[in-house]
Amino acid sequence: MxxxxxxxxxxxxxxxxxxxxxxxxxxxxxxxxxxxRAHAAMPWQGLNVALDWPSYGAGRTRxxxxxxxxxxxxARAGVTVLMHGSNEFTHGIDVSTGLRxxxxxxxxxxxxxxxxxQRERFSYVPLQVVAPALDDLLGMRxxxxxxxPVNTVARLLNPADAPAGVxxxxxxxxxxxxxxxxxxxxxxxxxxLKGGGGEAERTPLKPGSxxxxxxxxxxxxxxxPAVEGLTAHDAASDTPALLASVWHGDATPVTPVATVQATIxxxxxxxxxxxxxxxxxxxxxxxxxxxR
Numbered sequence: 001m002x003x004x005x006x007x008x009x010x011x012x013x014x015x016x017x018x019x020x021x022x023x024x025x026x027x028x029x030x031x032x033x034x035x036x037r038a039h040a041a042m043p044w045q046g047l048n049v050a051l052d053w054p055s056y057g058a059g060r061t062r063x064x065x066x067x068x069x070x071x072x073x074x075a076r077a078g079v080t081v082l083m084h085g086s087n088e089f090t091h092g093i094d095v096s097t098g099l100r101x102x103x104x105x106x107x108x109x110x111x112x113x114x115x116x117x118q119r120e121r122f123s124y125v126p127l128q129v130v131a132p133a134l135d136d137l138l139g140m141r142x143x144x145x146x147x148x149p150v151n152t153v154a155r156l157l158n159p160a161d162a163p164a165g166v167x168x169x170x171x172x173x174x175x176x177x178x179x180x181x182x183x184x185x186x187x188x189x190x191x192x193l194k195g196g197g198g199e200a201e202r203t204p205l206k207p208g209s210x211x212x213x214x215x216x217x218x219x220x221x222x223x224x225p226a227v228e229g230l231t232a233h234d235a236a237s238d239t240p241a242l243l244a245s246v247w248h249g250d251a252t253p254v255t256p257v258a259t260v261q262a263t264i265x266x267x268x269x270x271x272x273x274x275x276x277x278x279x280x281x282x283x284x285x286x287x288x289x290x291x292r
Contacts, residue, residue, distance in 0.1 A: 026180025055085030057198035062092025063235025101240035168195025191270035
């Protein structure tokens with residue numbers, strides 16, 4: 001009813017804020033995701049995507065979207081990636097700006113996305129294109145001043161029905177919600193971690209962990225290794241030009257490059273290409289090196 005515009009705006013605000021106040025429940029979020037997928041009519045399901053990559057982070061410490069370079073490197077390695085998102089509330093460089101710095105652009109329709117996936121094995125589609133009504137609800141954050149459960153719903157939309165997904169959350173308690181929805185909907189695989197700025201991105205300054213839902217094996221935990229010798233990177237110094245320079249190999253800042261490779265490794269684990277995080281990191285380094 002909300003997505004069809006049949007609810008009064010006051011009712012919508014009350015519903016979303018009450019859900020936020022109570023906390024997100026896997027069963028309720030599953031229902032919201034199912035409703036959002038049904039309303040969007042899912043014309044995206046014929047795109048033959050291997051990896052779903054949501055991008056809805058708005059962390060205050062965000063800099064460049066290094067995860068974007070990880071997704072593009074995977075695409076060069078033959079993995080078809082559909083990234084969707086809304087970075088309207090981000091404090092860093094949004095994905096669309098990052099793409100423009102690389103001479104690319106977001107898709108503006110399902111036809112455009114299909115064409116880009118066929119040519120480049122990668123496409124970024126703003127939520128406004130995928131599900132406009134859901135994007136409008138997400139935009140109500142401007143009125144509330146608060147995040148609502150719609151943020152979680154958008155991350156779990158998986159518009160192309162990709163068999164694997166990689167997702168980042170800002171607060172660890174949301175991990176259980178994401179896995180619970182994946183389990184109830186019957187998704188094949190979903191890897192979730194507390195990522196940088198709430199994105200599916202990992203800076204390997206110290207050991208970490210990721211949670212994995214696999215329909216055949218159930219839930220599991222993966223221990224993620226640290227990379228020795230790294231120092232914290234100042235995200236305030238990031239620029240679109242630096243992002244492009246790293247992609248083209250003109251700049252090789254140690255920690256951002258390690259972040260890209262560690263994020264590639266996350267995707268390999270999500271895809272089931274590797275089940276050993278240490279091996280995944282080694283394979284990720286090869287994928288990054290061979291992107292050109």
